[in-house]
Structures are given as C-alpha cells and as structure tokens.
Amino acid sequence: MFPKPSLTLTAEQALIGRDSTMPINNKHYVNNHPIQAPWPENIDTLIVGMGCFWGAEKCYWLLEGVYSTAVGYSAGFTPNPTYQEVCSGQTGHNEVVLIAYDPQVISFQTLLKNFWEGHNPTQGMRQGNDKGTQYRSGIYCSNEEQYQQAHASKEQFQTLLNQAGHDEITTEILMAEPFYYAEEFHQQYLAKNPAGYCGLGGISGVTL
Template identity: 45%
Template sequence: MFLVEMFQRKTTMPTAAEALAGRAEPIETAALHFVTNQPLKPPFADGLEIAYFAMGRFSVAEKLFWALPGVHVTATGYAGGLTPNPTYQEVLSSLTGHTQTVMVVFDPGELSYEALLKLFFERHDPTKVMRQGNDIGTIFRSAIFTTSDAQLAQAKQVRDDYQAALEQAGHTGRIVTEIGPAAAFYHAEASHQQHAARNTGSQPGSKGTGVRLPDHL
C-alpha cells in the first residue's frame, strides 16, 4: 500500500492543502549562462520574448534550445506549481505541483515562436501522461506556459496541427500537453543550470514520436 500511495503521489497533482510551504525568498542560482555568459534573469533587452517549455528532464531539454540562432539565453527552473521558491528536492517530491521547465529568451525577428513550438512537439512525446521515457511523475509532465495572447493562440494551433500529423501517421496517442498563461517561474539551483554543458558525460536524449510537423512551420 505504501508503494502504491507513493506512485500515486508522483503522478497526481497536489492540492493547495497538500503542497509544501516553500519560502518567501528565491533560492540561490547562477547569475550567468554557463555557455553564453548572458545574464539568466531579467531585465532583458527590448524586443526579446520569453517562452517556457516543459518536456521531461530540463537538463536534457535546455540544450536543445540554447544554440539555436535567435536564442538570447536559456535557464532551467520550476513552473506550473503551488509552492513559492521551491528547491529541486522539494519539486522532486511531487508536493509542489511544479514541472521541470526551460525558459527560452529569444529574438522573434530571428527565430519564430512557431519554430520553438515545432522543436518542442517533435523532440519529446506529448502524448505521455506525467512522464517522459522512464521518468515518471508530475515534474516530468508536458507543458507550455505562454507570455502573451499571441503565444497562447499559436501554441494551441500548433498542438492541433501536431495532433492531426500524429493521426495521419497512424499514431494513436492524444496530446496531453498542458497549455496556459505563465505564472511564476522559479530559477533552479546553479548546479542545474546548463547541466549538459557542465557535465559532458552522455545523457539520454529526449525521445519524440518520430512524427514531424508540416514544413511550413
């Protein structure tokens, strides 16, 4: 019974009464991006946009974005939950409600939001409920947190386009990606920022469905 309860806790979102209390002050994180040396926190230059994507382990997902032309900076953190300023271990307990999330700051004049959405949907499996690969839990759920009405509309449209592509390819899964306006984003600890560059050992890559979106994106 204990193991069953622990598994359910990992795959069930906590209620406000169950969520950990957290803290008023942000946890300590890195100041600069380990690869690009850009500041990890705002203010950012005028004209840049911010996007947030959750697609499994943020240590794996972040490296998909930071080298893209038009990306100014990336950072890992926690979003979509209840606990203020959580730590990694608190998030890992599944009692904060957060998912591991990558912040992408980009120049829309060089890189479209649709292109980021295309990468997001193709490079993980958005039909998996509360998991990616062998990683199981609410912290690994698929999510897009938007920062404008335009982003919200585009995310929903590309989701629908990808669902149609999945069906055309004979994939039976339904997309479960959570899509909604971004609330608080809490930067992860320094050791989790640009983890793939700090630790050059091999890491399992994100495994998608193998289905591509239409080329016009």
Template identity: 45%
Template structure:
C-alpha cells in the same frame, strides 16, 4: 541480457558555476515550456538561432521557492521547465513550438521515458493571449500531422511564476556530458535535434 533504466532524478553532478549569458538585446520575448527533464530541453534550445538564453527552473506549482528535491516528490505541483529568452525578429514562437514537439513525446501523461511524475508533464505556459492562440494552433497542427502517435496531453495554461533551478542544473549537459543519464539520454537527443534543425538552418 540486462537492462539499465536511467532517470535524471538523483543523478550525480559536477557543480561548477554556469557560464554568464549575454542579455544585451532589450526586445526579447519569453517562452516557458515543460517537456520532461529540463537538462534535455535546455541543451537543445541553447543551440537555436535567436535564442539569447535558456534557464532551467520550475513553474506551475503552489510552493514558493521550491527546491529540486521538493519538486522531485511531485508534491509541489511544479513541472521542470525551461524559460527561453528569444529575439522574435530571428526566431518565432511558432518555431520554438516546432522544436518543442520534436523534443518530447506529448502523448505520454506525466512521463518522458523513465522520468515519471507530474514534474515531467508536457506543458506550455503562455505569456500572452497571442502565445495561447499560437500554442493551440501549433498543437492541433502537430497532432493532425501524425508526428506522434496518439492524443496529445500537453497542458496549455497561463504563465504565473518561474523559479530558477539551482546553479548546478544550468548548462547541465555542457558541464556533465559523460554523466550516465547525459550519455544515454541527453546526448542522443541532442544529436538528433542538431541533425534535424541544422538541416533547417535554425541552429547557431
């Protein structure tokens, strides 16, 4: 029996422009989270009610305007993140965190599946003291629930800067559904997410 280990690093892509996203609502808040490869996280949050946009990018590092290739080395200190613009009248930050815990394993240090390195760490970059408090409570609740077996290693740190990833990373799964990593990893995760949160009535 043979096994194929797939990582998002270095996968081939289509490079068509990403679709424009509507940003008409002025009363938006932002969440910036890291939970492994941003292709998976973006695809799922894009389906949630109250989410106006999801942008893949980089946060938590020390280099200005990092490129994907630089971030992949692990030397810039950045994590692959998504920045979510959401309407708090429709979806709360706590609900976003519920989806965040569902989407990735917060007990694995600097790793999600075969994606290994500090760029794949679990992190919440809070935009306010209120978000910080909610993140701490949410993590404690999830950890005590036994949702994941083990001690959570998620960083809860202040948001400083967000650098948008290259255009070809935006709406990646939608544009590249048959790419090997998307078929093997992102697709099944999206299907599981859709079933769980669809039953809760939280999807568009």
C-alpha cells in the same frame, strides 16, 4: 499505451516553500548572457516543459535567435521549491525551461516546432523512463498571441500524430505562472557535463 494520470494535488496540500529565492550565477554557461531579467527590449520569453530539463534546455540554447535559457520550476503551488521538493510530487511544479529569444531572429513557430519534435507529448506524467508530475509536457505562454498559436500548433501536430497512428497529446497549454530558478547545479547541466544522461527524444518520423 502509457497511463496518463492527472495532477490532483491542491494548493492546500502542497509543501509550504519559502520566501528566499534560489542563489544562482546570472551568466549563461554557454553564451555568457544573463539568465535573469531584465532582458534587452527586443527579447520575448516562453516557458516549456519537455521532461528532464537538462536535455530540454540544450534543445533551445543551440538555436540561433535564442538569447538565453535557464531551468527551473513552474505551474505548481510551492514558492521557491528545491529540486528534492519538486521530485517529491508535493509542489505541483513542472521541470521547465525559460527561453529568452529575439522574435526578429527566430519565430515563435520555430520554438514550437522544436518543442513538439524534441520530446514525446503523449506520455502524460512521464517522459521516457522519467516518471512523475514534474516530467509532464507543457507550454506556458507570456501573452495571448503565444497562447493562441500554441493551441493551433497543438491541433496541427495532433493531426500528424493521428495520421501516424499515435496517441493523443497530453500537453498542458497555460498562461505562464511564476518561474522559480532551479539550483545552479542544474543550469546548463549538459554543457558542464557533456556525458550526462537525459532521456529526451521525439516521436520518430513525425515532423511539423
């Protein structure tokens, strides 16, 4: 069983951050769509944390109905953090993926299935060999309907994990907080660097 430390950093203890936003190229490396709002009218958004955001982003940009993806930082305190600051554990942020999707083409339930099966949501503040609060499992919802569906799917997946003898889910499910774009280097990293490493994987034999 993996240790499951909690996030104990407070806003007062967090790094101060900055007012300036991260400069990025507003074009997805894979599909050429913009990676920043404004989105087309039919597009909804979801933010997820699944460990290393390089692999998590790739899990979503391949899906039909996903309009765009971007990696960044969220669910913490420090405004406009850098990668180094997030890795220090002193921002409270998680490494996350912003998913812009067309709900008429791909359902929210399909995005959740991809989430639960794409990583191990029972490992607390780690994912595989990657350890730290920035690697925690999280779902950050843009509306109440997403929030309720995410909790229901968590219960459903936990039942399957229990039947297979696995640990309790540690995923945090929250309403989305500000999303800060990661450095351009990290955007669609595994498309730019196909041989890049990201230790992301689901729980064998458990599917939703």
